[in-house]
Amino acid sequence: MKKEGEVTIHDIAKALKVSGSTVSRALNNNPRISEKTRKAVREMAEQLGYQPNAIASNLRNSRTNTIGVIIPKVSRYFFSSAITGIEEHARERGFNVIICQSNDIKEREADCTQTLFASRVDGVISSVSLDSENYDHYKVFTNKNIPLVFFDRICDEIETSKVVVDDFKGGFLAAEHLINKGCKRIAHIGGPQHLNLYINRLQGYLKALRKHKLPVEQELMIFNNLNREEGFEAAEKLFSLPNPPDAIFAANDTTALSVMLHAKERGIKVPEELAVVGFSNEPFSEYITPSLSTVEQSGFEVGHKATELLLDMIQNKIEDKQETIVLPVKLIERQSSNR
Amino acid sequence: MKKEGEVTIHDIAKALKVSGSTVSRALNNNPRISEKTRKAVREMAEQLGYQPNAIASNLRNSRTNTIGVIIPKVSRYFFSSAITGIEEHARERGFNVIICQSNDIKEREADCTQTLFASRVDGVISSVSLDSENYDHYKVFTNKNIPLVFFDRICDEIETSKVVVDDFKGGFLAAEHLINKGCKRIAHIGGPQHLNLYINRLQGYLKALRKHKLPVEQELMIFNNLNREEGFEAAEKLFSLPNPPDAIFAANDTTALSVMLHAKERGIKVPEELAVVGFSNEPFSEYITPSLSTVEQSGFEVGHKATELLLDMIQNKIEDKQETIVLPVKLIERQSSNR
DNA sequence: TTCAATTGTGCAATCGATTGTCTGTTTATT
DNA sequence: AATAAACAGACAATCGATTGCACAATTGAA
Numbered sequence: 001m002k003k004e005g006e007v008t009i010h011d012i013a014k015a016l017k018v019s020g021s022t023v024s025r026a027l028n029n030n031p032r033i034s035e036k037t038r039k040a041v042r043e044m045a046e047q048l049g050y051q052p053n054a055i056a057s058n059l060r061n062s063r064t065n066t067i068g069v070i071i072p073k074v075s076r077y078f079f080s081s082a083i084t085g086i087e088e089h090a091r092e093r094g095f096n097v098i099i100c101q102s103n104d105i106k107e108r109e110a111d112c113t114q115t116l117f118a119s120r121v122d123g124v125i126s127s128v129s130l131d132s133e134n135y136d137h138y139k140v141f142t143n144k145n146i147p148l149v150f151f152d153r154i155c156d157e158i159e160t161s162k163v164v165v166d167d168f169k170g171g172f173l174a175a176e177h178l179i180n181k182g183c184k185r186i187a188h189i190g191g192p193q194h195l196n197l198y199i200n201r202l203q204g205y206l207k208a209l210r211k212h213k214l215p216v217e218q219e220l221m222i223f224n225n226l227n228r229e230e231g232f233e234a235a236e237k238l239f240s241l242p243n244p245p246d247a248i249f250a251a252n253d254t255t256a257l258s259v260m261l262h263a264k265e266r267g268i269k270v271p272e273e274l275a276v277v278g279f280s281n282e283p284f285s286e287y288i289t290p291s292l293s294t295v296e297q298s299g300f301e302v303g304h305k306a307t308e309l310l311l312d313m314i315q316n317k318i319e320d321k322q323e324t325i326v327l328p329v330k331l332i333e334r335q336s337s338n339r
Numbered sequence: 340m341k342k343e344g345e346v347t348i349h350d351i352a353k354a355l356k357v358s359g360s361t362v363s364r365a366l367n368n369n370p371r372i373s374e375k376t377r378k379a380v381r382e383m384a385e386q387l388g389y390q391p392n393a394i395a396s397n398l399r400n401s402r403t404n405t406i407g408v409i410i411p412k413v414s415r416y417f418f419s420s421a422i423t424g425i426e427e428h429a430r431e432r433g434f435n436v437i438i439c440q441s442n443d444i445k446e447r448e449a450d451c452t453q454t455l456f457a458s459r460v461d462g463v464i465s466s467v468s469l470d471s472e473n474y475d476h477y478k479v480f481t482n483k484n485i486p487l488v489f490f491d492r493i494c495d496e497i498e499t500s501k502v503v504v505d506d507f508k509g510g511f512l513a514a515e516h517l518i519n520k521g522c523k524r525i526a527h528i529g530g531p532q533h534l535n536l537y538i539n540r541l542q543g544y545l546k547a548l549r550k551h552k553l554p555v556e557q558e559l560m561i562f563n564n565l566n567r568e569e570g571f572e573a574a575e576k577l578f579s580l581p582n583p584p585d586a587i588f589a590a591n592d593t594t595a596l597s598v599m600l601h602a603k604e605r606g607i608k609v610p611e612e613l614a615v616v617g618f619s620n621e622p623f624s625e626y627i628t629p630s631l632s633t634v635e636q637s638g639f640e641v642g643h644k645a646t647e648l649l650l651d652m653i654q655n656k657i658e659d660k661q662e663t664i665v666l667p668v669k670l671i672e673r674q675s676s677n678r
Numbered sequence: 679t680t681c682a683a684t685t686g687t688g689c690a691a692t693c694g695a696t697t698g699t700c701t702g703t704t705t706a707t708t
Numbered sequence: 709a710a711t712a713a714a715c716a717g718a719c720a721a722t723c724g725a726t727t728g729c730a731c732a733a734t735t736g737a738a
Contacts, residue, residue, distance in 0.1 A: 679738100680738090681736105681737090681738090682736090682738100684733100684735075685732100685735090686733080686734095687730100687731085687733100688729105688731080688732095689728105689729090689730080690729095690730105691726100691729105692726080693725095693726090694723105695722100696723090697720100697722090698720100698721090698722105699720095700718085700719080700720105701717090702715105702718100703714100704713105705713085705714075705715090706711105707710100707711085707712080707713090708710095708711090708712100
């Protein structure tokens with residue numbers, strides 16, 4: 001059972017004829033240990049190839065210096081860049097990161113919370129799954145005062161800090177941009193309306209319409225899960241209207257792409273006959289033809305900020321000030337709306 | 340220091356007036372515990388909201404049921420899909436996954452190995468960083484008999500199992516495809532030649548040239564780090580040759596994209612004047628115009644297979660049979676080479 | 679009825695690092 | 709020289725779950 005060749009502080013202690021506590025203190029730079037002893041311990045540790053056992057340390061300290069991350073999918077660019085932001089900041093402050101994917105399935109998400117709790121992570125960063133309407137599984141953390149920060153797809157039911165981008169403004173900028181380009185019938189393909197970010201993008205769009213006195217028409221608003229297939233269906237439906245739209249603001253780039261591909265099939269010219277704006281600035285949006293106008297949101301920044309909040313909560317143990325941080329977005333004008 | 344409200348097996352034991360060992364055995368379905376006691380323990384655990392402390396268990400068992408993953412960047416699609424494959428399989432077999440990014444920096448990679456070792460992961464899956472030529476930092480694992488599997492960017496120096504795709508065949512298919520399309524001067528932009536996968540892609544390309552009796556010309560072969568900037572430079576150099584190529588096989592899609600963008604700037608028509616084939620089938624390759632012909636390699640499959648190998652090593656402790664598994668690739672013909 | 683076999687639990691050590699408290703030594707102060 | 713203060717290090721308990729061994733209770737066989 002015991003792994004052969006595990007070198008522990010006791011081996012160092014024995015070799016130097018001192019006690020384990022001295023070795024421990026020497027390695028942790030405790031001032032109660034003299035410079036001479038400290039140096040001897042260091043050298044012996046090096047010589048024996050000692051590697052600290054984080055598990056033992058974690059058990060004793062009931063801290064793991066590890067944070068857990070729950071996200072829908074690493075393979076979506078926004079999330080993978082969020083992870084990069086999380087990891088980078090966590091590393092700087094000496095924390096490790098365990099990543100769990102929910103794959104947008106609520107049972108998986110519940111599994112993730114269990115796993116992270118069992119690993120006794122010091123805090124959790126999460127972006128909730130599309131189909132969770134119930135957030136009880138997050139109570140394992142809140143009940144035990146384990147700091148929790150939501151980002152992007154946040155959950156209002158739970159009172160904790162949150163980091164989002166300015167979805168409202170993004171929606172507003174996208175719609176107003178289309179209006180400024182002379183579009184009159186601007187459709188919106190939005191996401192599930194139990195998620196704030198999609199509500200906000202919609203509200204931004206609506207505000208732009210109202211500001212410019214354009215009518216709000218139900219038939220021009222479609223809500224789905226924003227994947228490729230449903231994007232096709234939505235486009236189909238919009239193009240088949242007796243009075244089809246001359247612009248579409250899609251709540252993500254995947255859907256915008258779907259729309260453009262479908263438009264191409266139908267012989268509808270983008271941007272001349274149909275202007276399109278997406279959301280996220282996925283890497284592909286720059287390279288497709290026509291290139292896609294979109295709203296940029298930095299996953300990296302969001303992840304970074306969320307980690308900063310979380311680690312502050314962990315390290316200061318200020319009784320969770322529930323901040324909600326809103327990061328700026330930026331409209332990127334490209335060909336798909338340039339007419 | 341002690342987290343308030345930690346429920347341990349001893350709390351359950353006290354509540355039921357039995358010993359901790361009985362509780363532990365009951366929860367682990369040890370046959371020495373009667374059905375009746377087992378049931379009582381279960382119920383009390385539920386009632387008290389007991390959550391096992393994996394750390395304590397790990398320390399005692401010197402197993403963590405966790406595997407570590409070292410990759411260059413989660414934000415590259417191939418790697419994020421590999422992670423999905425790894426996570427999926429690991430989860431099925433009850434293992435957790437810790438992910439570390441090297442960002443293609445060798446010092447970071449060394450840090451990752453330390454971190455994972457300190458966490459006492461049961462095994463490691465790695466794809467090495469571009470600039471490591473030295474692999475001593477992996478010795479922490481091999482020295483202690485911690486199973487290690489490399490994938491994609493493998494390292495020959497260390498004897499262990501490996502999972503790759505058939506890069507040689509991929510290179511061959513790509514080049515032969517261009518030859519079949521009537522191209523005569525086929526250039527190759529390859530990756531760092533200390534990595535097998537790039538050597539193999541090059542060799543596949545060379546074999547196709549030889550098979551079809553085309554001359555191999557040094558000036559048509561450029562090696563760099565395959566990022567966007569260096570792709571531009573390489574394209575620049577090739578286009579400026581007195582006798583420029585009529586086709587380019589790039590060792591990744593990013594470089595192929597760079598080449599196509601640069602060709603567009605120069606007014607060189609793809610595929611009519613220049614046919615292009617990439618490698619990887621990144622998501623964008625399908626959507627750009629013209630769409631990019633490329634060699635598909637499934638990150639998901641590679642990750643899945645690597646995990647299967649690793650977990651077999653961990654669980655069976657067969658003295659590491661050093662398999663090298665080669666997964667198939669597939670040429671995807673799109674517009675960029677269709678003439 | 680007695681002894682052995684079977685079954686169900688408890689005791690205590692263990693995993694490796696950390697830390698409060700205690701002891702013994704050296705240095706400074708008057 | 710005597711006492712206090714500062715210093716270095718050791719001892720032992722602790723974190724929570726697991727497990728070899730011991731022991732008691734029950735059952736069955738002779």
